[in-house]
Amino acid sequence: MNPDRRSFRFSVDASAEIAPESKPSATVSVRTTEISLHGCYLETPSPFAELTPVFLKIFYENEYFESKGMVIYVKPAVGMGVEFRELKPHCKVVLQRWILAALRRKSKSD
Numbered sequence: 403m404n405p406d407r408r409s410f411r412f413s414v415d416a417s418a419e420i421a422p423e424s425k426p427s428a429t430v431s432v433r434t435t436e437i438s439l440h441g442c443y444l445e446t447p448s449p450f451a452e453l454t455p456v457f458l459k460i461f462y463e464n465e466y467f468e469s470k471g472m473v474i475y476v477k478p479a480v481g482m483g484v485e486f487r488e489l490k491p492h493c494k495v496v497l498q499r500w501i502l503a504a505l506r507r508k509s510k511s512d
Contacts, residue, residue: 412504
């Protein structure tokens with residue numbers, strides 16, 4: 403895992419789509435397994451290269467979140483960590499709601 407994380411990540415199981423900014427039509431379906439206020443981890447057998455600028459959409463609990471991002475680390479044939487960039491206000495609210503729900507679930511399970 404990346405030792406430079408800026409915040410805690412929470413487990414999630416959500417579908418997502420990611421595409422390089424240079425080829426926005428080259429969308430790849432992936433799974434989001436961890437999420438934080440600053441980024442997420444995406445499982446995929448074909449991760450993009452480190453430092454690739456991307457467009458990302460995450461679909462969870464009848465809502466979606468979208469952001470530009472940057473691949474900050476790669477686990478070959480397993481997945482990639484993406485840092486969010488340029489969050490729209492609506493998407494920031496959705497992300498905060500998901501994080502709050504994850505915190506509530508975690509506190510109930512402890």
